[in-house]
Amino acid sequence: MSHWIATPIVLPAMVAAFLLLVCRHHLGLQRIFALASGVAMIAIALGLFVQAFDGTITLYQLGDWQAPFGIVLVADRLSTLMVLLTAVLALLVQLHAIGTGWDDRGRHFHTLFQFQLMGIMGAFLTGDVFNLFVFFEVLLIASYGLMIHSGGTRRTQAGTQYVLYNLLGSTLFLFALGTIYAETGTLNMADLAERVRQIDPENSAGIRVAAVLLIIVFAIKAAIAPVHFWLPASYSEAPGPVAALFAIMTKVGAYAIIRIYTLVFPPDLELTQGLIDTWLLPLALIGLTIGMVGVLGATRLDRLVAFSVIGSMGMLSVAVALFTAEGITAALYYVVHSTLATAALFLIVDLVAEHRTRHAELVTAPPVPSAGILGAMFFAAAIAMAGLPPLSGFVGKLLILDAAFDSPLVVWTWAVILTTSLVAVVGFARAGSTVFWKAAEAQERLDADLDDSLTQMDNVESKPETDPRRQPALPLLPIATLLGLLALHTVFSGPVNGFMAATAEQLFSPEPYISTVLETEGKEIEYHGSGEYAEEGDGDGHGEGSGSGEHGEEEGH
Amino acid sequence: MELLVASGIGVLTAAGIYLVLRLRTFPVILGTALLTYAVNVFLFASGRLVVGAPPILMDDASRYTDPLPQALVLTAIVISFGMTAVVVMIALGAFLGSDDDHVDDQDGALDPVRKLERAE
Secondary structure: OOOHHHHHHHHHHHHHHHHHHOOOOOHHHHHHHHHHHHHHHHHHHHHHHHHHHOOOOEEEEHHHOOOOOOOEEEEOHHHHHHHHHHHHHHHHHHHHHHHHOHHHOOOOHHHHHHHHHHHHHHHHHEOEHHHHHHHHHHHHHHHHHHHOOOOOHHHHHHHHHHHHHHHHHHHHHHHHHHHHHHHHOOOEHHHHHHHHHOOOHHHOHHHHHHHHHHHHHHHHHHOOOOOOOOHHHHHHHOOHHHHHHHHHHHHHHHHHHHHHHHHOOOOOOOOOOOHHHHHHHHHHHHHHHHHHHHHHHOOEHHHHHHHHHHHHHHHHHHHHHHOOHHHHHHHHHHHHHHHHHHHHHHHHHHHHHHHOOOOOEOOOOOOOOOHHHHHHHHHHHHHHHHOOOOOHHHHHHHHHHHHHHHOOOHHHHHHHHHHHHHHHHHHHHHHHHHHHHOHHHHHHHHHHHHHHHHHHHOOOOOOOOOOOOOOOHHHHHHHHHHHHHHHHHHHOHHHHHHHHHHHHHHHHOOHHHHHHHHHOOOOEEEEOOOOOEEEEOOOOOOOOHHHHOOOOOOOOO | OHHHHHHHHHHHHHHHHHHHOOOEHHHHHHHHHHHHHHHHHHHHHOOOOOOOOOOOOOOOOOOOOOOHHHHHHHHHHHHHHHHHHHHHHHHHHHHHHHOOOEOOOOOOOOOHHHHHHHHO
């Protein structure tokens, strides 16, 4: 049994503790170790991704206990894809935080960041629903700290709302898990998949309630209407790099929906018929509309991006809610695109708001330093987000439209997606022209005023420097990388889509997953009847001693 | 006993939901605390209610109670306890910063009650 699957969870946990205990007072050391950990995570994630690429499902039994009694980690195509995406995003966001000095504006940024990564990676890798809850809490409690990083009244107020909303979500999650356990007697996903199928449809009220509760919980995380209200305030008030990292957090919700509702409550299951197509699809369309109208109506740049997150999550859930192999393929393609585009937009907005006289407000103001390159980047990211050609948003949208072709709601889906795209284009165009295009005008007006006042005062000591301070290069690098990845995602959309199709196929034929989880043997325990237990190694993962077939008795289990 | 536990969970949940829908931070936090108590009892009951039986393997036991929900409840208690502490601290920070403990949107431009309070 290879231990590599556990490293995306263990490494950030160790690094976080190390940062907290050893380099608490030394920001330079913190940065070095955080970046080193980020690079190592990408390497590990790439390794896992390659391992799962050909469809291999790798199992890791924590403590070597066999499922469903022990907790397992499972690395299949979907999990490793999400882990890789998170690792790449995390490193870029760390670079931005270091380049802009965000990590210096409060304490323990890198520690919390590592804990957050631990939670996200764990949520993607775990094969146990209660463990999923625990990792949700790990990522949430770290995100509470990151959300109010560097303080400020508005930020802490938004933080209070965010924490309270998620606390309610967690409570609902626990109610759902309690119901599931009461109905099936297991919490392992693979085991659940088998047992839910055996439940008598006549006697299925409990499990149906649990299925609905679970989807509400995941919808809260994924900010699907009508439980998206926590998102605009939290994301727009959070520090820029944190908001960019949060781009992956909504995807955790989407991932959980895809995972649970293909494995445990698959679309052909009699019990939960209609849950996804009757309820999720219309709500996703409503969410898409709310998000894009919000983009048009926003009065602040950060709010605008936050609403575009709701819109893109709506778009993503439309694809998920189709629940066909094509729909999930399109959804997975869109997940990668949406994460990269959202993160790029939040990072750009952070740089813009930092150096503008009117910060993130959507009013004309003199141009920001390096307005040319920032404006170009905003333009590219907005094109990607709104789904215009030539970037990957367009490809993703085409895939979703194509997948929706067989849905009974095809007319509604097409109409809403196409109309909201137009609305989003107008919204982004308005914001971009206000912030970047009309900035020169505002500068001229300001200069004219300044000249007037200077001539009136009649002492021209030194005219204030008009050439704008140049943006340091380091914060621009992650944004450029994100946009480059988006371009690659577009150029290689053929092979990428092929991989996503293979992933969706793996999700819709879960038998290998279930048999891998349930049929792999763990260690054996013999009970001798006198309160003593003997442990028998299964010759795998127990080091050298157990390989020879001699099993020494070990006390104290 | 089932009726007692079930109605206990019900009353706790109802009170929790009522308090969560309040406008100020303090009752809302109390509401979430009540809800977490309710869910803890609920989780505990999800392994069926058994009285006087051991949860672990014993030589002279004829019947057992399910040990897993007890472990789940322990996890849930620790997590909800930590989360409540965090939310109290953050809410306190927000209150001290703004002298306002409402949980709704910050500006409150549409709230006549708050305008009156401000004016006083």
